[in-house]
Amino acid sequence: MGLTPLPADEWDDDTRRAFAGMLPRERQNPEGAGTALSTLVRHPDLTKAFLGFSVHLLYRSTLPERLREVTILRVAHRHECDYESHHHTDIAREAGFTDAEIEAARLGKSDDRSEQLVLSAVDELFDTSRLSDRTWNVLGEFLDDKQRIDLVFTVGGYSSMAMAFNTFGIEP
Structure with a gap:
């Protein structure tokens, strides 16, 4: 299609x-x-x-820029969405990511504790469609309620876009 x-x-x-x-x-x-x-x-x-x-x-998310981009890079990778991956590689570079950090985020890895916890949360949402109480609470150590809500909706919104872009055949 x-x-x-x-x-x-x-x-x-x-x-x-x-x-x-x-x-x-x-x-x-x-x-x-x-x-x-x-x-x-x-x-x-x-x-x-x-x-x-x-x-x-x-543009209006309460998530810090780096956390937003590691989230999106991981979602794009999990959905094998070339369009999102390509587009957000450029955005991540503009935000100061190195190529190694971009590749690590795609693979769900980071040396930064908060980024690693967010990447794990992305995988949990992808795998189970929910965050456990434990994950929600650990994220609460560095994200407030609005930021955690934005995180969940960023995963969902970019997952929807990835599904649409992949189905419609939209290439970078």
């Missing part, structure tokens, strides 16, 4: 409205929006709703 980006001649007002407030007007087209968004916009209402959630996860 696969979906191609919505061709330019099929973009209409509903399509462009899906990006209102999220993409500048000059990017509200197939080239400017990129392959992933131009494919997702085949369902404008869902795209608009999901982008609001995604913007929170990436």
Whole structure:
């Protein structure tokens, strides 16, 4: 299965409205929006709703940037999602990660205790669809309630994106 980006001649007002407030007007087209968004916009209402959630996860999350990125890198690896992995490798580098740290995060390893606990939590969520009381409490040693909630939703949100990108055949 696969979906191609919505061709330019099929973009209409509903399509462009899906990006209102999220993409500048000059990017509200197939080239400017990129392959992933131009494919997702085949369902404008869902795209608009999901982008609001995604913007929170990436730009408004209470998770510290490094913890957010190790989370996403691990999710991308577990789902074998090349698009997410490629995209977030660049974001992680901008956040100061070394290539070795990026690869370690993908493999679920870190020398930093808090990062390692988050990576283990990602695996627990992936494997059991829940965090144990023990894991929740250990995470509470360095994350507050909002941050732990953002962690769970980051794993879920990026898992949803990985499933969609893999199913639709969206490549980096």
